Amino acid sequence: MDVSGRKAFVTGGASGLGAATARALASSGAIVGIFDRDADKGRAIADDLGGQFFAVDVSDAASAEAAVNAAIGALGTPSVLVNCAGIGTAARIVGRDGPMPLDAFSRVINVNLVGSFNMMRLCAHAMSLAEPDENGQRGVVISTASVAAYEGQIGQAAYAASKGGIVSLTLPAAREFARFGIRVLAIAPGLFLTPLLEGLPPETQDGLAAAIPNPPRLGKPSEFADLVMAMVGNDYLNGEVVRLDGALRMQAK
Ligand SMILES: NC(=O)c1ccc[n+]([C@@H]2O[C@H](COP(=O)([O-])OP(=O)(O)OC[C@H]3O[C@@H](n4cnc5c(N)ncnc54)[C@H](O)[C@@H]3O)[C@@H](O)[C@H]2O)c1
Numbered sequence: 534m535d536v537s538g539r540k541a542f543v544t545g546g547a548s549g550l551g552a553a554t555a556r557a558l559a560s561s562g563a564i565v566g567i568f569d570r571d572a573d574k575g576r577a578i579a580d581d582l583g584g585q586f587f588a589v590d591v592s593d594a595a596s597a598e599a600a601v602n603a604a605i606g607a608l609g610t611p612s613v614l615v616n617c618a619g620i621g622t623a624a625r626i627v628g629r630d631g632p633m634p635l636d637a638f639s640r641v642i643n644v645n646l647v648g649s650f651n652m653m654r655l656c657a658h659a660m661s662l663a664e665p666d667e668n669g670q671r672g673v674v675i676s677t678a679s680v681a682a683y684e685g686q687i688g689q690a691a692y693a694a695s696k697g698g699i700v701s702l703t704l705p706a707a708r709e710f711a712r713f714g715i716r717v718l719a720i721a722p723g724l725f726l727t728p729l730l731e732g733l734p735p736e737t738q739d740g741l742a743a744a745i746p747n748p749p750r751l752g753k754p755s756e757f758a759d760l761v762m763a764m765v766g767n768d769y770l771n772g773e774v775v776r777l778d779g780a781l782r783m784q785a786k
Pocket residue numbers: 544545546547548549550551568569570571589590591592617618619620621644645648677678679680721722723724725726727728729730
């Protein structure tokens with residue numbers, strides 16, 4: 534699908550992988566809607582890209598519905614949804630202070646997994662009502678999993694489970710949306726240099742990078758965005774989760 538002149542919605546677009554993705558989509562001529570809970574950063578990036586910002590809590594049904602409706606009203610029906618909004622926490626299931634609080638687990642599942650599903654259901658419904666392109670395609674939904682879906686470390690129970698859910702959601706959604714001409718994909722990134730890791734001291738960053746076989750460095754957000762663009766552009770890629778990790782396989786801790 535050629536994104537030029539099409540609408541692309543990016544959640545988590547105010548920062549990191551989402552911001553790089555929004556930038557790449559805009560440079561290919563897409564009209565970008567940035568969806569994030571961080572209004573200051575989200576607005577700044579949307580202004581910079583000639584797009585529009587929509588405040589949202591992706592884990593909340595009413596908030597997402599209002600934001601998607603506002604975006605469709607302002608920009609039009611999206612042909613692309615990229616789910617990048619996400620959070621991570623580190624906690625043992627049984628820690629020094631006893632069992633992990635259940636809401637700490639639920640919160641990560643709600644933002645990462647339920648949030649991605651929430652935006653998918655709303656945007657795919659809108660896409661299903663649009664006119665198909667000359668190849669019968671109406672759109673593509675790309676969500677962000679993680680290598681933690683496959684090799685979750687100690688302390689990543691909630692995060693790994695949320696990302697595993699995104700992996701498992703990809704094929705049934707692709708199968709269901711086939712009749713609409715909507716493709717569904719996911720990317721499982723390894724370790725990327727986004728604000729989360731930028732905050733770590735250089736020696737810690739180097740330690741993380743040392744575990745990555747080739748290239749032996751953290752991923753660049755632009756490399757994530759490049760894969761999004763390749764996925765959007767290739768109509769035959771569907772129902773798949775692609776690892777983007779320099780052959781990293783995370784150890785238990
Ligand atoms: N950076 C990495 O190394 C890495 C590796 C694997 C997977 N990921 C995943 O990639 C995605 C993006 O990560 P990043 O490193 O760019 O993180 P980031 O913190 O830089 O960006 C995440 C964005 O999501 C937004 N957000 C969080 N909760 C939200 C909510 N409930 N509603 C709306 N917006 C919300 C934040 O405001 C932020 O702008 C996440 O899903 C993360 O789990 C990142």
